[in-house]
Amino acid sequence: MRLTSRQEQIIELVKENQPITSEQIASKLKVTRATLRPDLAILTMSGILDAKPKVGYIYANKPSYSMLYDYLNETKVEKVMTKAILLNEDEWVYDGIVTLFLNDTGTLYVENDGKLVGAVSRKDFLKTAMGGSDLHKIPLGIIMTRMPNIVYTTKEQSVYEAAKKIIEHEIDSLPVIDNSSDSDGFRVIGKISKTNITKILIDLCEKK
Amino acid sequence: MRLTSRQEQIIELVKENQPITSEQIASKLKVTRATLRPDLAILTMSGILDAKPKVGYIYANKPSYSMLYDYLNETKVEKVMTKAILLNEDEWVYDGIVTLFLNDTGTLYVENDGKLVGAVSRKDFLKTAMGGSDLHKIPLGIIMTRMPNIVYTTKEQSVYEAAKKIIEHEIDSLPVIDNSSDSDGFRVIGKISKTNITKILIDLCEKK
Numbered sequence: 001m002r003l004t005s006r007q008e009q010i011i012e013l014v015k016e017n018q019p020i021t022s023e024q025i026a027s028k029l030k031v032t033r034a035t036l037r038p039d040l041a042i043l044t045m046s047g048i049l050d051a052k053p054k055v056g057y058i059y060a061n062k063p064s065y066s067m068l069y070d071y072l073n074e075t076k077v078e079k080v081m082t083k084a085i086l087l088n089e090d091e092w093v094y095d096g097i098v099t100l101f102l103n104d105t106g107t108l109y110v111e112n113d114g115k116l117v118g119a120v121s122r123k124d125f126l127k128t129a130m131g132g133s134d135l136h137k138i139p140l141g142i143i144m145t146r147m148p149n150i151v152y153t154t155k156e157q158s159v160y161e162a163a164k165k166i167i168e169h170e171i172d173s174l175p176v177i178d179n180s181s182d183s184d185g186f187r188v189i190g191k192i193s194k195t196n197i198t199k200i201l202i203d204l205c206e207k208k
Numbered sequence: 209m210r211l212t213s214r215q216e217q218i219i220e221l222v223k224e225n226q227p228i229t230s231e232q233i234a235s236k237l238k239v240t241r242a243t244l245r246p247d248l249a250i251l252t253m254s255g256i257l258d259a260k261p262k263v264g265y266i267y268a269n270k271p272s273y274s275m276l277y278d279y280l281n282e283t284k285v286e287k288v289m290t291k292a293i294l295l296n297e298d299e300w301v302y303d304g305i306v307t308l309f310l311n312d313t314g315t316l317y318v319e320n321d322g323k324l325v326g327a328v329s330r331k332d333f334l335k336t337a338m339g340g341s342d343l344h345k346i347p348l349g350i351i352m353t354r355m356p357n358i359v360y361t362t363k364e365q366s367v368y369e370a371a372k373k374i375i376e377h378e379i380d381s382l383p384v385i386d387n388s389s390d391s392d393g394f395r396v397i398g399k400i401s402k403t404n405i406t407k408i409l410i411d412l413c414e415k416k
Contacts, residue, residue: 003253038246045250068276069413097338101331104378122330123309129337130305160413163406170312194402198371201409205277205368 006031007039011059014049019056069160071204077162078155080200081176081190086111089118089141096140097125106172106193110144115186116152116175118144152177153192159200162192214239215247219267222257227264277368279412285370286363288408289384289398294319297326297349304348305333314380314401318352323394324360324383326352360385361400367408370400 003011006029013028014020022040026033040057043049050060085103087096089110096108100122110118120140128143129135153162153174162174173193179185211219214237221236222228230248234241248265251257258268293311295304297318304316308330318326328348336351337343361370361382370382381401387393 038249041246042250042253046254068409072409072413094338097334101335122334126305126330126334126337127309129334130302130343132340135338160410163410167403167407167410194406195375197406197409198402199375201276201280201405202368202371202375205280 003042004039007043010036010039010043011048014057015059018058019052021056025057068204072160072163072200073158075159075200076155077153077157077159077176077192078190080159080196081155081192082196084109084175084188084191086188087140088112089144090139092136093125093128093138093140093143094135096120097129097135100125107191108140109175109188109191110140111188116147116150116177116188117141118146119150119175120144121172147186150175154179155189159192159197163197166192166194166197212247215251218244218247218251219256222265223267226266227260229264233265276412280368280371280408281366283367283408284363285361285365285367285384285400286398288367288404289363289400290404292317292383292396292399294396295348296320297352298347300344301333301336301346301348301351302343304328305337305343308333315399316348317383317396317399318348319396324355324358324385324396326354327358327383328352329380355394358383362387363397367400367405371405374400374402374405 009029010025013025017024022033022036025040026036029036040049040051044051044057047060049057051057085099085105086109087099089112100106100108107119107121109116110120118141120143124143124145128138151165151169151171151174153165154177165174166172173191175188176190176192177185178187178189217237218233221233225232230241230244233248234244237244248257248259252259252265255268257265259265293307293313294317295307297320308314308316315327315329317324318328326349328351332351332353336346359373359377359379359382361373362385373382374380381399383396384398384400385393386395386397
């Protein structure tokens with residue numbers, strides 16, 4: 001929220017003189033207590049100041065971010081997801097790595113009959129490549145993480161839930177699954193990554 | 209911010225009757241306009257309502273995230289950075305990959321005489337490994353991205369600036385440099401990644 005210059009003045013006064021009563025603030029600013037009331041209400045409700053009964057105001061600087069939580073909890077994954085790169089499990093590891101670079105992505109998803117069956121990350125590819133095997137002779141199906149061991153999200157889940165899964169499972173991205181009744185289940189329709197989430201934070205700061 | 213039940217009531221009234229004047233809201237809630245003033249100030253300042261002169265209040269629901277911006281702009285990288293994994297440029301690519309896995313990290317930083325000289329990412333390692341060369345015979349210095357082509361941050365920069373650099377340069381993490389006068393410049397003291405930033409978002413939502 002944008003503060004008025006008087007609210008900024010009040011914050012400075014409290015920082016320098018805390019604890020300070022509303023009478024003292026009013027006298028220093030040469031206004032009445034009634035004039036100050038809305039400002040003090042805004043500053044305490046937003047968590048910038050804390051009002052200690054019979055003591056006065058102190059500088060708390062603990063803004064409540066429940067507005068941020070509401071936004072992330074109401075914004076669905078569908079709105080921020082990006083394209084998932086999909087391959088079949090009988091494709092070669094070599095071709096998988098080339099696809100990874102050409103699409104500048106971190107994880108490939110593996111489909112079979114239009115259903116998610118696996119995921120291969122840069123780490124999986126690196127392990128295989130450092131082993132010295134012929135990458136033209138190993139299919140993705142051998143090195144991929146296989147369902148049901150893949151953490152995924154759905155287009156209806158919130159960005160907050162998806163971000164929590166990414167952090168809790170220490171992964172870079174989640175495939176987004178369409179599990180609506182008309183879909184056959186586990187069709188990959190996108191992905192959400194730490195990049196998407198970092199971008200949201202920047203966009204919110206820039207009020208886009 | 210947490211809203212009071214009166215503020216919630218005001219929002220509902222505005223949603224149903226917009227545009228609505230403060231007189232009309234006061235009469236519906238059976239309070240005086242003076243009583244409503246702080247509530248209306250909070251609701252407009254927070255971007256939930258919009259006040260149209262000579263028309264009344266409308267429901268805007270454009271929360272301002274400048275509080276989030278202030279937090280990210282005031283929080284220094286130093287406070288959220290994690291450990292950087294450092295190697296020397298004459299170490300073998302093979303050992304670099306092993307170090308990467310053992311530390312479960314995405315990027316290694318390369319030092320020479322205590323100064324940042326390079327960075328090697330999973331992508332760099334993967335390119336080298338898929339080439340089929342003997343990884344025990346290639347030093348990191350050959351495959352690393354070399355200064356001055358490394359985007360970095362300092363401990364004094366804000367998390368917001370660091371996050372912007374990560375997104376703009378499409379990279380996973382930044383080394384954190386100590387460039388204070390008593391340091392010899394370019395000493396790596398940590399790193400900040402998209403994981404750190406995603407965690408900040410979750411922590412803010414959970415008000416940690």
